[in-house]
Amino acid sequence: MRAVSTPPTESPSPSSSSSPSPSPPARRDAEATRAAILRAARYLLARNAHADITLKAVAERAGVSAPLILKYFGNKEALFARVMSFEADAEALLDAPLDALGRHMVRHVLVSQRERGADPLLRIAFAPLQGDHGDILRVNFRAQVVDRLAGRLPGPDAALRAELAVSTILGLGVMYGIARGTRLRDTPTETVVDRYGPTVQAHLDS
């Protein structure tokens, strides 16, 4: 499974609840359904031309009805845009002060991989080298991840430094999720953060 975006409309959990599970069952079901629809769309988009995928095919693969997809996502184009967007993932990946961002990005990738079997950026590694689907992913990746980070960097060569910081983070995801590096997987998160974070931060600082 690849990165699953957090629903942007999610409301905060009730803080007064003493239940070990913070979400009421109805909302958990809705989130699971939404995730299944996104997974199905992502699967089909990775294997078919955009225009050839029907809402019915997504519904069948997700095990839901087509009207339910419309209820959650509005229409097919909105669903596909959502699948190909890095907005929500970049928001979480870059959610730290600049002087702590290198460590935060490393920790965020490791925690996402460990706890959800997902990665905020790894979809770009699967982008087809030809065709619309890959090109849309590349354009989104640049605008929503790289340019967003570059906009926060002071000093010269901000765009290049942002690409190099993101390269470093991408490599960690490939090693963890695809090459399945055994030492990386066996090492405590904070130990990896201590070693790898500074090499990301180096690009952010100068």
Place this chain on the structure above:
Amino acid sequence: MRAVSTPPTESPSPSSSSSPSPSPPARRDAEATRAAILRAARYLLARNAHADITLKAVAERAGVSAPLILKYFGNKEALFARVMSFEADAEALLDAPLDALGRHMVRHVLVSQRERGADPLLRIAFAPLQGDHGDILRVNFRAQVVDRLAGRLPGPDAALRAELAVSTILGLGVMYGIARGTRLRDTPTETVVDRYGPTVQAHLDS
């Protein structure tokens, strides 16, 4: 096109030749044919189960005869082993003294991408997450790239540090070859080597 291994049996070019092309046409043809066969096998292996691929299918895709494949590679298994091996690529990637290895690895990836449209390691990013093909690639990648590098590293945590150095290099390949980072592609090789090399070297040194 992915990484194309250098034929290990290649003989040196005649140094006394004043021709602008150092290879006689017959050998260039043989090398092109060999590369076409490897490309065809790589393409089919990425899309089919190992056992389902016939020598005839590889031959048809490469535009050569099946006996010619046997002449070059011995048999089908030897050809597939060659396609899934990182030996020759690791040899070139790691061919530098340890104190200059970080910069060498960065330069080698950039030059391979720029001059051949190939990358020494990027096949691992395309390894299927399930099945024999992906698993063989992962095992080879660990033994032939990561462990080989780890064996050269003094000090503690050599295996983890090797994985992190290789992660950093993998990310550069993904950014260049798949995400197609525009700044990275527009920046002179040695400028990138100056910035990115030290972050790889940091893992090799301590």
